[in-house]
Amino acid sequence: MFDPHGPIARSIATHGWWLLLMSIAVYLVVMVALLIALGRRRREIDDQPETTRRLTRNVSIAVALTVVILVGIAASSVVSGRGIYSPSGAGAVTVDVVGHQWWWDFQYHDVTPSDVFTSPNELHIPVGLPVVIKAMSTDVIHSFWVPNLMGKRDLIPGIVTNTWIQADEPGVYRGQCAEFCGHQHAHMALEVVAEPMNTFQAWIRHQREPAAEPATDEERRGKDVFMQSTCVTCHAIRGTDAGSHLGPELTHVASRLTIAAGTLPNARGHLAGWIANSQSIKPGNRMPPNALTPDDLQAVLAYVRSLR
Numbered sequence: 001m002f003d004p005h006g007p008i009a010r011s012i013a014t015h016g017w018w019l020l021l022m023s024i025a026v027y028l029v030v031m032v033a034l035l036i037a038l039g040r041r042r043r044e045i046d047d048q049p050e051t052t053r054r055l056t057r058n059v060s061i062a063v064a065l066t067v068v069i070l071v072g073i074a075a076s077s078v079v080s081g082r083g084i085y086s087p088s089g090a091g092a093v094t095v096d097v098v099g100h101q102w103w104w105d106f107q108y109h110d111v112t113p114s115d116v117f118t119s120p121n122e123l124h125i126p127v128g129l130p131v132v133i134k135a136m137s138t139d140v141i142h143s144f145w146v147p148n149l150m151g152k153r154d155l156i157p158g159i160v161t162n163t164w165i166q167a168d169e170p171g172v173y174r175g176q177c178a179e180f181c182g183h184q185h186a187h188m189a190l191e192v193v194a195e196p197m198n199t200f201q202a203w204i205r206h207q208r209e210p211a212a213e214p215a216t217d218e219e220r221r222g223k224d225v226f227m228q229s230t231c232v233t234c235h236a237i238r239g240t241d242a243g244s245h246l247g248p249e250l251t252h253v254a255s256r257l258t259i260a261a262g263t264l265p266n267a268r269g270h271l272a273g274w275i276a277n278s279q280s281i282k283p284g285n286r287m288p289p290n291a292l293t294p295d296d297l298q299a300v301l302a303y304v305r306s307l308r
Ligand SMILES: [Cu+2]
Pocket: 142, 143, 177, 178, 179, 180, 181, 182, 185, 186, 188
């Protein structure tokens, strides 16, 4: 959070530095005054009314100064708070951020219903433009936090919270759930991929497309196994009969950087381990182990890996 890459994070970091420097200054002044008082001998004039008056005046000045500093901090809080709540301009795109135990779903709004798609655990945004976020949760309270780009935003069941996010430069920024939400809270991470407008639009166009048709025999067999086993009860693959959203959408799963909410890099070996028994990787997560034969597992793997 002390390495801001967007306007919200910057105003939070600036505010944080001011608070820190102010606290250090006040602490030093108080300590120096304390040391002077400790080292000072008691004198005869200390009991005279003149000294009492001077003391009263000095204490009043210190109290007034304290009030001024606190009001200054409050004002600075309000100013940075305003910048955080209202987007810097019209939003480029609106995204629903939905918290699940223990993964994120990002649903991109569109005027055409068939163009709506989800991008689990990976939020793509165009550089330099605000993206409007509507945050919600399906189970318990989560908190959406991307330290380099924005402060924490709670996702509360039954309530839609509005916020926004913006990045200055292209890059991949890690985010993390910041409100303890159960067993796998620590493995509830996400990636924000900030990219130039044309790359972002190309990504959107690609994500809108239905899943690629299987190209090889093994992939075709994998698709059959997928459609005939329990996978379809939880996962959606657009363009096929699989349409459940209990788990992350898999239409373009192979194009993502990580699997299981930032738990593992999206590589063949990790995927195999995940599909066979995700409970050994992320114990308690909502995907049950799958008793697939080795051949079926290889085929499903080939199919899932073809979903670019
Ligand atoms: Cu959490």
